[in-house]
Amino acid sequence: MGKITSLSDxxxxxxxxxxxxxxxxxxxxxxxxxxxxxxxATCGIASGARETMNYFIEETEHxxxxxxxxxxxxxxxxxxxxxxxxxxxxxxxxxxxxxxxxKAEEIIEKYIVQGELIDGIIPLSFKTIDD
Amino acid sequence: xxxxxxxxxxxxxxxCKAAESANIQARFKNILEEKSLEDEVQVIMTGxxxxxxxxxxxxxxxxxxxxxxxxxxxxxxxxxxxxIKGRPVERLLYKDPKTKExxxxxxxxxxxxxxxxxxxxxxxxxxxxxxxxxxxxxxxxALATCLTEKTPAEVIGxxxxxxxxxxGGGGFPTGLKWELTAKSVSDxxxxxxxxDEGDPGAFMDRSILEGDPHSVIEAMAICGxxxxxDEGVVYIxxxxxxxxxxxxxxxxxxxxxxxxxxxxxGTEFNFDxxxxxxxxxxxxxxxxxxxxxxxxxxxxxxxxxxxPSQEGYMKxxxxxxxxxxxxxVPVIINKGASWFNKIGTEKSKGTKVFALxxxxxxxxxxxxxxxxxxxxxxxxxxxxxxxxxEFKSVQTGGPSGGCLTKKFLDTPIxxxxxxxxxxxxxxxxxxxMDEDDCMVSIAKFYLxxxxxxxxxxxxxxxxxxxxxxxxxxxxxxxxxxEEDIERLQELSHVIKDTSLCGLGQSSPNPVLSTILNFRDExxxxxxxxxxxxxxxxxxxxxxxxxxxCTGCTLCFRNCPVGAITGERRAxxxxxxxxxxxxxxxxxxxxxxxxxxx
Numbered sequence: 182m183g184k185i186t187s188l189s190d191x192x193x194x195x196x197x198x199x200x201x202x203x204x205x206x207x208x209x210x211x212x213x214x215x216x217x218x219x220x221x222a223t224c225g226i227a228s229g230a231r232e233t234m235n236y237f238i239e240e241t242e243h244x245x246x247x248x249x250x251x252x253x254x255x256x257x258x259x260x261x262x263x264x265x266x267x268x269x270x271x272x273x274x275x276x277x278x279x280x281x282x283x284k285a286e287e288i289i290e291k292y293i294v295q296g297e298l299i300d301g302i303i304p305l306s307f308k309t310i311d312d
Numbered sequence: 313x314x315x316x317x318x319x320x321x322x323x324x325x326x327x328c329k330a331a332e333s334a335n336i337q338a339r340f341k342n343i344l345e346e347k348s349l350e351d352e353v354q355v356i357m358t359g360x361x362x363x364x365x366x367x368x369x370x371x372x373x374x375x376x377x378x379x380x381x382x383x384x385x386x387x388x389x390x391x392x393x394x395x396i397k398g399r400p401v402e403r404l405l406y407k408d409p410k411t412k413e414x415x416x417x418x419x420x421x422x423x424x425x426x427x428x429x430x431x432x433x434x435x436x437x438x439x440x441x442x443x444x445x446x447x448x449x450x451x452x453x454a455l456a457t458c459l460t461e462k463t464p465a466e467v468i469g470x471x472x473x474x475x476x477x478x479x480g481g482g483g484f485p486t487g488l489k490w491e492l493t494a495k496s497v498s499d500x501x502x503x504x505x506x507x508d509e510g511d512p513g514a515f516m517d518r519s520i521l522e523g524d525p526h527s528v529i530e531a532m533a534i535c536g537x538x539x540x541x542d543e544g545v546v547y548i549x550x551x552x553x554x555x556x557x558x559x560x561x562x563x564x565x566x567x568x569x570x571x572x573x574x575x576x577x578g579t580e581f582n583f584d585x586x587x588x589x590x591x592x593x594x595x596x597x598x599x600x601x602x603x604x605x606x607x608x609x610x611x612x613x614x615x616x617x618x619x620p621s622q623e624g625y626m627k628x629x630x631x632x633x634x635x636x637x638x639x640x641v642p643v644i645i646n647k648g649a650s651w652f653n654k655i656g657t658e659k660s661k662g663t664k665v666f667a668l669x670x671x672x673x674x675x676x677x678x679x680x681x682x683x684x685x686x687x688x689x690x691x692x693x694x695x696x697x698x699x700x701x702e703f704k705s706v707q708t709g710g711p712s713g714g715c716l717t718k719k720f721l722d723t724p725i726x727x728x729x730x731x732x733x734x735x736x737x738x739x740x741x742x743x744x745m746d747e748d749d750c751m752v753s754i755a756k757f758y759l760x761x762x763x764x765x766x767x768x769x770x771x772x773x774x775x776x777x778x779x780x781x782x783x784x785x786x787x788x789x790x791x792x793x794e795e796d797i798e799r800l801q802e803l804s805h806v807i808k809d810t811s812l813c814g815l816g817q818s819s820p821n822p823v824l825s826t827i828l829n830f831r832d833e834x835x836x837x838x839x840x841x842x843x844x845x846x847x848x849x850x851x852x853x854x855x856x857x858x859x860x861c862t863g864c865t866l867c868f869r870n871c872p873v874g875a876i877t878g879e880r881r882a883x884x885x886x887x888x889x890x891x892x893x894x895x896x897x898x899x900x901x902x903x904x905x906x907x908x909x
Contacts, residue, residue, distance in 0.1 A: 182444060184570035186578045188456040191447065198444040204319045204354075205437060208374040221398040238317050249374040250317060252398035 200242075207249050215248040215293055216268040217241070219280075222255030228262035229281060236285050237265075246293060258303050267292060276303045316354040318395065319373040323436065325360030325522055326515075326554050328368040332384060333357070336368060339387040344395075353395060359523015361436035362677035363423055366406060371436070378421070379404040409673055409695050423674050426693050428655065430663045431479075431516075431639040432679045435523030440558050443565040446526040452571055454645035455530050455537075459577045464538040468494060471538075471641065473649035475661030480506055480597070480634030481712070481738045482814075483660075483727040486641075489631060492621040493539040496629035501541035503532050504625060504632045506602060507548035507555070510594040511710025512761060514741035516665040517635035519677050521548070521555035524639065525562035529585060531641035533572065536583045539631050544585040547602050549592045559587060594711070594765035597739075598813050599624075599632040601767070612767045613813035634739070636665055656682030660726035664737065670707075670744040671698045683724040686716065690744060701746040705829070709738030711758045711765075712818030714825025715751065734825045736818075750847035751830040752837055755822045756784040762819040773816030776807040780823060790851040792838040801827060846908070849893040853909045856897075858883040860905035867897035867906060 182198075185191050199206075207214055219225070219234040234250060241248040258264045261278025267288065268274045277288055278301055291297045322328075322337050337357055344350045361369045366380035370390070377400050379390070386404060393399050405414035406421060415421050429435070438445035446452070458467050472487030493501065505528060509517040521528060532544040548556055563585055566572040574582045588606050595601045596611040603625050605611035624630025640662060644652045653661045660682040666689065669675055673695030680689060686706060690696070697703050705715040714735035716723075723729050727737050745754065759781045768774045783800055786792050804820030811817045827834060836842050843851045856867070856876075863881040875891045878884030886897070898906045 182569060184568075185452070186570055186575075188460050188577060191452055191456050191577070194444075195447050195450070195453070198448040202438065202445055202448045204316065204374050205321070208376050211374070211376075221396070223397070226396075234317065251375045252395075254398045 204249075207247065211249055213247075213270055215241070215246060215270065216266075217248055217250045218253040218266040218268075219250065220254070220256045220258075220262065220264040220266075221252035224255065224259045225262045225264065230263035232282065233263045233265065233280050233285055236282050237289070240285070240289055244289070244294075246289070248293070261303060264303065269293065269296070277301050278303045316352060318353045320353060320355045321358045321371040321373065321436065322355065323359075323361050323367060323369040324357035324440070324554075325364070325367075325519055326552075327360070327364040329554065331368045333368040335384045336370065336382055336387060339384045340391070343388055343391045347391060347396070349391070349395060356439045357441075358437060359435040359440050360432075360519040360677055362427075362432065362519075362679075363674065364677065365673065365675040369436075372400075375400075378406050378415070380406045422692055422695065423676070423678075426684065426688055427679055428663050428681050429679045430643050430652075430655075431520060431527075431636050431665050432523070432677070433643065434527065435519060435677075438524065440523050440525055441561050443526060443562065443569060443571075446524070450646055451526055451642070452530055454642035455533050455571070456577050458534050458537055458645060459579045459581055464494060464540070467534065467538050467645070470649045471644060474644045474652040475649075475656070475659075476637065476640055476644060476652070477660065477727060478634060479636035479640070479664065479739070481709070481736070483737060486633060486637055489621060489633070490535060490538050492619070493629050493631040496622050498629050500543075500626070500628045501539055502625045502628060502630040503535045503539065503541045503544040504599075504602070504606070504620075504630055505532055505544065505546040505638055506597060506599065506632055506634045507546055507552070508590050508597040508602060509549070509552075509635070509739060510592070510597045510765075511739050511741040512758075513669040513743050514667045514710060514739050516667055516677065516740045518552050518555050520635050520639050520665075521552070522558050525555075525559045526566065527639045527642055528559075528635055529562055529566055529572065531638035532585060533576070533583045534641055534645065535631055535633065535638070537581055539629070541631070542582045542584070544583065545588055545606060545625070546585060547588045547590055547596070547606055550589040551592050556587065556589070563587075593767070594761070595767045595813070595815050598815060601813065602632065603630065610767070612769045613815070615812065636740070657724060657726045657729075659728055664725065664740060666740045666742045668694050668742050668744070670742075671701065671746040671749070672696070672744040673698055680725075682726045685722050685724055687721040689725070689742070690721070694744070697744065697746050701748065703744070704747050704749060705745045705751065705754075707735075707743040707745065707754070707758075707822070708741070709736035709821070710741045711761045712736060712814070712821055713738045713741075714821050715745070715754065715829060716825075717829045734828055735821070748845050748847070750788075750843050750845040751826045751833050752784060752787055752843075753845075753847050755826045756781065756788060758822040759784060759819070762815065766815065766819070770810075770812040770816060772807045772810040773812070773819065776803055776811075777816070777819055779803060780807070780820060784823070787834065787837050788843070788848045788850065790837070790841050790848065794835070794838050796838060797827060797831070797834050852893045852895075853888065854886055854891060854893065854895070854898055855907050855909065856884050856886055857905045857907055860903050862903055862905075864902070866900050866902065870896050870900050872896065 237250045265280045266276045291299045340355045370379040370382045476486040477483040593611045596605045598613045601611045601613040620630040665679045766773045861883040868876045875887045
C-alpha cells in the first residue's frame with residue numbers, strides 16, 4: 182500500500198481492501214445476501230463438491246454478486262451429489278442436484294441473476310423441526 | 313485476489329492470549345497446511361470479543377459459528393469436522409445457561425443481543441495489526457473529510473452537537489473541551505490521549521487499543537486539526553505491553569501510509585504521535601498529574617485552574633481525552649452528530665463500554681446504549697449471578713464510585729442517574745457482588761487501594777484515608793463501636809471537601825455509599841459482633857458439638873496450628889485463643905460436628 186495523499190486516494194484504497202474483509206462483513210447480515218450452501222459431506226466431496234464450491238466463490242466474486250458461500254453437511258440426497266442449496270433474499274430455499282461447474286454456471290446465470298427457475302431442482306421431501 | 317472462503321477469527325485480547333490463543337493460532341496454521349487448506353481458510357488474530365468469561369474465543373465465518381473455551385488440542389477436530397465435513401463441533405459451541413442448548417451463532421446469544429457497538433465497532437472484527445482492514449471499515453475517512461471539507465470550527469460544532477461526554481469518568485462535554493483548547497492562543501499545542509486506565513477490574517481502554525488502535529490515532533489527528541496542534545502523545549501504562557505493541561505497529565503503518573506526518577491528505581496539516589509510558593500509578597489518570605508525569609516530574613496533581621486547555625504539557629495548551637472518548641469521534645464525523653445524539657438519554661448520548669466482573673456469569677466487555685438499566689446489563693447480558701446466588705450490590709465507578717443496591721436495578725444507566733444514586737459512571741468498571749460479600753470488607757478493599765495509590769501530597773488524602781482504613785479494619789476485626797459509623801461519615805466528608813484532586817475528593821465514596829445502603833451490615837458488625845456474609849474471619853467462631861463428634865481425630869490431625877485437642881473416640885475441643893479460623897476442621901469433619909457461629 183502506497184502513500185495516501187488525498188480523499189480520493191483513500192476511497193480508492195478502501196474499495197481495493199474491502200474484499201479482504203468481505204467474508205466478515207457479509208456474515209453480519211446473511212439474510213440480505215444470496216446464500217449458497219454446498220453439501221460437503223464425504224460423498225459430496227468425493228463427487229466434486231470442493232470444485233463446485235470454489236467455482237461459486239470465484240464466480241460470485243467475479244460477477245460482483247453479494248453472496249455468502251458456505252459449506253454444509255450431508256443433505257441426504259446422496260444420489261444427486263454434489264448438492265447445493267441456494268437462498269435468494271426473501272425467498273424459500275431451493276436445492277439443486279448434480280451441480281458440477283456447468284450446472285453452477287447455469288444456476289448463477291439463470292436463477293441467481295435473473296431469478297428464473299431451472300431444471301435439476303430437488304423437491305423438498307421432508308419437513309424440518311422449524312416448519 | 314484472495315481465494316479464501318472461510319475466516320477464522322481468534323481473540324487476541326490479553327485475556328484470551330493468556331489462555332493460549334497464540335498457540336491456537338499456530339496450531340490452526342499447522343493443521344491447515346497439513347491438509348493443504350491454507351489458501352482456503354484465513355486465520356486472523358483480532359481484538360477482544362468481549363466474552364472473556366468463555367475464552368479463548370474462536371469465531372468461524374461466514375457461517376458465524378462461535379466456539380468457546382477452545383484449546384490447542386481442539387483445533388484438529390475443528391478443521392476435520394467443520395472445515396472439511398461442514399459439521400460444527402457441537403461440544404465447543406456456546407451453551408445458553410438457561411436452556412442448556414447450544415447456540416451456534418452470535419446472533420442468538422443474549423450476551424450480544426442488547427449490545428450496540430460504537431467504540432468497540434472493530435474489536436473482534438478486524439486484524440488490529442493491518443491498517444488495510446481498518447481502512448476497509450471506513451477508517452481514516454473521517455479524518456479525510458475533516459481536513460478537506462470542514463473547518464476546525466465546523467468539526468468542533470459537530471462534536472458539541474453530538475453530545476459526546478468524556479468516557480474516562482468525569483463526563484465533561486468533549487466538544488466544549490476542544491473549543492476551549494482551540495481558543496487558547498499559543499505557538500504550540502498538544503493532544504494527549506489518556507490511556508492510564510487504573511480502576512481495579514476495568515479493561516475497556518486496553519481492549520480498544522488492542523483491538524482497534526487506528527480509531528484512537530485517527531481521532532487524535534482530528535482533535536489536533538480542531539485545536540491547532542501538530543503533536544499528539546499517548547500516555548499509556550507500561551503494564552499494557554500488548555496494547556503498546558499494537559499501538560506502535562499502528563503508528564508505524566499510519567506514518568508509512570502518509571496518514572501521520574507532514575501534509576496529511578495533501579493539506580497543510582501536519583500531525584504525529586508518540587508514546588509515553590506510565591509506571592502504573594492510579595493518580596496519573598488525573599489530567600494534571602498525568603501531564604506532570606509526562607514532563608518527567610513526580611506524578612502529583614496540581615490545582616486547577618489553570619486548566620490544561622490553557623496551560624498543560626510543557627506549559628502549552630493541551631487537550632486530554634480518554635481512549636474510549638476518542639474511539640467514538642470518527643463514527644460521529646462519518647455518521648453525523650444527529651445520528652449519534654439519537655442514541656442514549658437526554659443528557660448522556662451514545663453508548664458506554666463496561667467491564668463486567670465479579671460474581672456474574674458472563675464476565676467480559678460490553679457496550680450498551682446509555683439508558684440501559686442495570687438489570688438488563690446484569691441479568692440479560694451478564695447472564696445473572698453466579699451459582700444461582702442472590703444479587704446484593706453492584707459497584708460502579710471504581711475506587712471513586714459507590715455500591716448500588718437492588719432498588720437501583722431498574723435505574724437507566726447514565727452519568728446523572730448514577731451520581732443521583734450515590735455512585736458514578738467512572739471509566740466503566742462494573743463489579744457485581746452477591747450475598748456472600750461483606751460490604752464493610754468491600755469498602756475496606758477499595759480504601760486499601762486508594763491508600764496505596766495516594767500520592768501523599770495533601771494531608772486529607774494521605775492521613776485521612778489512613779484513619780478511615782484503620783476504623784474499617786477495627787470493625788472487620790470485631791472491635792468496632794457504634795459511634796465509629798458516625799466518625800467514618802464525618803471524616804469522609806472532610807476528606808471529600810478538602811482534598812486537592814479527584815482521587816482524594818472521591819476516595820471516601822465507597823465508604824459513604826456502603827454506609828448509606830448497607831447500614832444494617834455495619835450495625836451487625838459493631839453491635840452484634842457478627843459479619844452477616846461470614847467474610848470477616850476474626851468474627852467467626854468454630855466450635856465442636858460434643859454430641860455429633862465421634863472422636864475420629866480427623867480435625868485434630870488437619871488443624872495447622874494445633875488448636876484442637878481431645879482423646880481418640882472422645883469429643884474434641886477447639887482452643888479459641890489458638891484458632892486462626894482457617895475453617896479446615898469445618899471442611900474436613902464428616903459428622904457435621906464442627907459448627908460455625
